[in-house]
Every structure is written in structure tokens, then in C-alpha cells.
Amino acid sequence: MTTTTAQDELRLTAHPLQRSGAYAIATLARAAHPETVTGDQFHQVVQRMIDDLIAASTVVKGSAGWYLKGVSYTLWPNCALHYKSKCTAEGITAWRTAPPVEEWPGAPCSLCGRPACAWYGNVDIPLGASVEHRNTTAPDHQGNPLCFPCVSSFHSLPYAFTAGGGLLQGVHSWDERFMARATRSAVPVNCRSMAVRGDLKRGGGAFAVELTALRTLRWWDRRITAGVQCIQFSNSTRDMKFQVEDMNQALAEWLRTTASDSQRRTGFRYLAESQATAKVPGLRMLAWRAFNRPEQIPYRATAWLRDQITDTGGIPASVPHLTPLIRSYLTEVLHVLEKEVGHVTTIARRIADVVATDDDKRLKKFVVATRRPNDLKSWLRSEIADWVKKRPADAANSPFISVPQWRTLFDSGNSSWSARELLFVAVFEELCARGATLEATDETTTDDDFKTLDTNDQEES
Numbered sequence: 001m002t003t004t005t006a007q008d009e010l011r012l013t014a015h016p017l018q019r020s021g022a023y024a025i026a027t028l029a030r031a032a033h034p035e036t037v038t039g040d041q042f043h044q045v046v047q048r049m050i051d052d053l054i055a056a057s058t059v060v061k062g063s064a065g066w067y068l069k070g071v072s073y074t075l076w077p078n079c080a081l082h083y084k085s086k087c088t089a090e091g092i093t094a095w096r097t098a099p100p101v102e103e104w105p106g107a108p109c110s111l112c113g114r115p116a117c118a119w120y121g122n123v124d125i126p127l128g129a130s131v132e133h134r135n136t137t138a139p140d141h142q143g144n145p146l147c148f149p150c151v152s153s154f155h156s157l158p159y160a161f162t163a164g165g166g167l168l169q170g171v172h173s174w175d176e177r178f179m180a181r182a183t184r185s186a187v188p189v190n191c192r193s194m195a196v197r198g199d200l201k202r203g204g205g206a207f208a209v210e211l212t213a214l215r216t217l218r219w220w221d222r223r224i225t226a227g228v229q230c231i232q233f234s235n236s237t238r239d240m241k242f243q244v245e246d247m248n249q250a251l252a253e254w255l256r257t258t259a260s261d262s263q264r265r266t267g268f269r270y271l272a273e274s275q276a277t278a279k280v281p282g283l284r285m286l287a288w289r290a291f292n293r294p295e296q297i298p299y300r301a302t303a304w305l306r307d308q309i310t311d312t313g314g315i316p317a318s319v320p321h322l323t324p325l326i327r328s329y330l331t332e333v334l335h336v337l338e339k340e341v342g343h344v345t346t347i348a349r350r351i352a353d354v355v356a357t358d359d360d361k362r363l364k365k366f367v368v369a370t371r372r373p374n375d376l377k378s379w380l381r382s383e384i385a386d387w388v389k390k391r392p393a394d395a396a397n398s399p400f401i402s403v404p405q406w407r408t409l410f411d412s413g414n415s416s417w418s419a420r421e422l423l424f425v426a427v428f429e430e431l432c433a434r435g436a437t438l439e440a441t442d443e444t445t446t447d448d449d450f451k452t453l454d455t456n457d458q459e460e461s
Contacts, residue, residue: 007098007148008039013111016172016231016244017126021153023183024160033180046152049159050096052194054089057081059198067197071163074200077237079123096155098148109147116145124151126235158194159187162209165202167232167241169209171216173252174226182216206280210245210287215453217252218259228252230291245291251333255290258325267325270318271297272447274304283449294333298326302370302424309367313360314439320432323425330425336418343408344419347401348426354383356431370424373410380406 010022012034022034028048029041037045056068072081080086080095098117109116121143160183161170171182204211209230217228230245258268275289275297276282289296301322308316330336355363369379380401387400408419432438 007115007117008042010034010037010042010149010153011112011114012176013150015111016229017157017233018111018150018153019179020160020170020172020183020231021156022149023179024156024187025153026180027184027187028156028159033176042149042152045156046096049152049155050093053081053092053096056194057087057092062198064196064198065194067163067200068158068194070200071158071168073236074163074166074168075126075157075235076123077235096152105145107145109150110144111150112147114147117148118146118151119143120146120151122235122237125154126157126233159190161231162186162190162193162204163200164204164208166200166236166239167202167234169230169232171209171213172229172231173224175224175228177222178216178220178224178226178228181220182213185216185219186212205284207284207288210291211284211449213247214255214283214287214290217256218453220256221260224249224252224256226252247291247294250335251290251294254329254333263321264325264328267318267321269450270322271301271325272450274301274322276447281447281449283447283453298329298334298418298421301326302421305428306367306371306424310364312439313364315363315428315431315436317438317440319428319438323429323432326425327422327429330418330422334418336415336422340408340412340415340419341422343402343405344422345426347405347409348423348430350400351383351423351427352430352434354386355427356434356436366427367424370420373416373420376420377410 010025012019012022025042025045026032026034026037028045029037031037031041052068053072056065059066059069061070069081072079080091083091085091086095104115104117105119107116108114125144125146157168161168163169170186173179173182202208209232213228213230217224227249228247230247232241232243232245234241258264258271272282272286274282275285277285280288286297289300305316305319305322308318331341351366355366366379369375384400391398391400408416409423410416412419
């Protein structure tokens with residue numbers, strides 16, 4: 001490989017935004033992977049991006065096609081589009097063209113190590129990893145050396161990331177196949193925005209990027225091998241921002257299975273409903289919590305069930321679908337230990353013996369007691385006393401709850417919280433297995449996001 005040919009070959013680096021842009025170029029080139037993009041394809045995409053900028057440069061704000069020019073203020077401050085003398089076809093082309101070899105700086109690209117073609121600053125390079133990693137060029141410093149494929153990857157970010165509300169936002173992952181799929185879904189949407197939008201108003205509703213990530217995960221039909229990130233940033237010199245929300249691999253894979261596994265698919269609607277707040281629908285809150293507060297997801301689900309059981313006095317029809325899903329979350333995502341699962345399952349059977357009576361008040365008292373650890377302790381102590389008096393002959397030497405089981409529920413630090421949630425779930429799983437009567441519930445969802453959740457109608461670019 002010569003130094004000249006190296007300037008039209010994409011490489012993936014450790015920079016998430018460079019990677020996102022490289023995948024966008026691959027999508028525009030209709031290539032399977034950035035590193036399979038040919039030199040001719042690369043130059044065709046670069047020319048397309050130049051043509052798109054030239055087309056947007058003369059559009060006034062509010063008119064269809066202004067969107068990309070608006071993005072330039074967020075992504076490329078002080079670029080050619082912002083100066084009357086440079087906002088011409090010639091000026092834009094000069095900005096987006098690699099300098100001749102004789103003008104190269106003789107330094108390696110700071111991202112991939114190949115020969116850099118020029119020094120670059122914040123006109124072309126977005127933030128690195130945080131607002132603190134500012135990309136403004138210090139006095140007497142020439143900038144950051146980059147090769148042409150790497151800087152072109154940054155130039156292609158409007159095709160990978162959606163703009164709105166002063167931010168660019170998109171999905172990133174270190175699972176290369178999933179990353180390619182996520183980008184192929186995003187590029188057509190953003191290309192349509194460039195053609196028809198005349199503003200940068202935030203669209204998509206609350207937590208739009210998190211919902212996009214959730215939707216993309218549920219479309220994915222293979223095991224995901226890495227976590228998923230939602231990236232939101234602004235490179236504007238007036239208001240730089242950089243935020244990354246991380247979802248670990250275990251949770252990403254679990255969410256994916258809620259679409260591919262038919263049993264989990266049914267329970268997922270109830271799970272989403274349980275996450276809703278007064279202002280945000282359940283599916284969007286679930287997506288946000290998956291990135292920001294994953295430990296709250298099972299807590300919100302069990303709290304929702306408690307409220308339903310307390311209100312009706314019976315077991316809602318959602319229980320046999322939702323409780324196995326919560327159990328799988330606790331074991332697969334929050335990693336409740338197998339030993340703890342065994343302890344909890346055993347005591348759950350004992351509790352089911354107590355509450356599986358014609359007296360609905362016994363069930364309701366247990367449900368109410370599970371709201372707080374001290375209340376559950378009091379309830380268990382009361383049942384222990386009753387058990388000593390009334391236990392059957394075949395269980396004469398068996399305690400209602402053993403010391404290891406008690407410690408699992410109350411004396412194991414943070415894991416005790418998960419164990420108590422699992423106990424609530426396990427009791428109702430046991431009751432359903434014994435044929436408990438279920439209360440009919442309204443199966444109609446009012447969450448409009450479900451209409452498109454599992455419909456992959458994005459065009460391939």
C-alpha cells in the first residue's frame with residue numbers, strides 16, 4: 001500500500017464518532033463493511049457529500065433542504081458554509097478536498113497511524129470523549145494530524161446521527177455487525193431529513209435516541225456481542241456538549257430476546273406498561289432506564305404488579321407473562337446467583353402454601369409486606385410463629401424459613417434487594433403453576449410506540 005492509495009481506504013479506529021462516520025460512508029457506498037469500501041466508492045461518497053453541502057448552501061432557513069446547513073453550525077463551526085466568500089461550490093469543494101501530497105505535514109494520522117494529509121481543528125473534528133477534551137487549536141499549534149479517510153468519516157456524521165434541539169444523536173456499538181445494521185437504519189432517515197427539512201427542531205418525542213436503540217436491538221436477529229451506546233453531542237463553539245449513555249452486553253442481549261422469544265415477547269408489553277410515568281409512555285421510559293437506571297426496571301415492574309394486586313385483591317392476567325420475564329432479568333442481567341435463586345424458590349413455595357387459600361386477605365397482606373424490608377421481616381416472623389403451631393407432620397423438622405434463606409433476603413448487601421424482588425416474582429409463579437384464578441385485564445395498550453416497535457420499515461440506502 002502506498003501513501004497515496006492509503007488516502008482512499010477506510011479504517012476503523014478507537015474513536016466512536018470516527019467509527020460511526022466510517023459506517024455511514026460504507027452505507028452510502030452500499031458496502032458491507034467500511035474496510036471493504038473501494039477507492040472509487042470512497043471518492044464517489046465524498047463527492048456526494050460535497051454535492052449535498054453545495055445544494056444546502058443556498059437554501060434559506062425554514063425551506064426544505066436547509067437541514068444540512070443547520071447541522072453545520074452544530075458540527076462544523078466556522079466552516080466554509082458560514083462565510084459568504086467561501087460559501088460557493090469552489091469554496092466548499094476546496095474545504096472537502098485532500099491537499100496535494102507535497103503539502104502533507106509529514107506526521108502520522110492521530111487516529112489510524114497512516115500518513116496525515118493535513119492538520120485539522122474544530123472545523124472538522126468533533127469532540128473526543130467529553131467537553132473537557134476540547135478540540136480547539138492552541139496558539140502556535142497547527143492542529144490535529146488526520147488522514148483523508150479519517151477526516152471524511154467525521155464529515156459523514158450527519159448521515160449517521162440525527163440532529164435536533166442543538167444536538168446530534170445516534171447509536172454506537174463495538175459489535176461490528178450490529179453497528180453496521182444500526183447505521184443502515186439511520187442513514188436513509190437522515191438523508192430524507194436533508195432533502196425535506198427546513199429546521200432543526202427536536203423531533204421523535206421523549207428519549208428518542210434511546211427508543212431508536214431499543215427498536216434496533218429488537219430488529220437484530222443475532223446474539224449481540226458488545227454493549228450499546230447512545231451518543232449525544234454538540235461541537236458548537238458556543239455550547240459544546242458530549243454525553244454517552246452505556247448499556248452493557250447482558251442487558252442488550254436480554255432486550256433483543258424479548259422480540260425473538262415468543263414467551264418473552266408477550267410479557268414485554270406488560271413490562272413496558274409498568275415503566276410508564278405521568279408524562280412519558282412506558283416504552284420510552286423503559287428505553288431510558290435501560291441506559292441510565294437498569295436496576296430500576298424490575299423494581300418498577302414488581303411495584304406495578306403490587307399496585308394492581310392491591311387494588312383488585314386478585315391475581316391479574318399479566319402475572320404469568322410478566323413474572324418469568326422479571327425473573328430472567330434478575331438472573332441474566334443483574335446476575336442473581338444460582339444459590340440465591342435456590343434459597344428464594346424454596347421459601348417462595350412455603351409462602352405459596354400460606355397465601356394459596358380462599359382468604360384473599362392473606363395474599364394481600366403478603367403483597368403489602370413486600371413493599372418494605374422491615375414489613376416483610378415482620379410478616380415472615382408472624383408466619384414463622386404460626387408455622388411452629390400448625391406445620392404438618394411431614395414437615396415437623398423443617399423451618400418455615402432457614403437461616404441461609406433469611407440471610408439471602410436481608411443480610412447480603414445489595415444482592416438482598418434483588419433476592420426480595422425475586423421472592424415476590426417466585427411466589428406468584430408458584431401460585432400460577434398451581435392453577436390460581438386470574439383476574440381479566442384490559443389487554444389494549446395506549447402506547448403508540450408499539451405500533452412501530454417491531455416493524456423495520458427503514459429503507460436500505
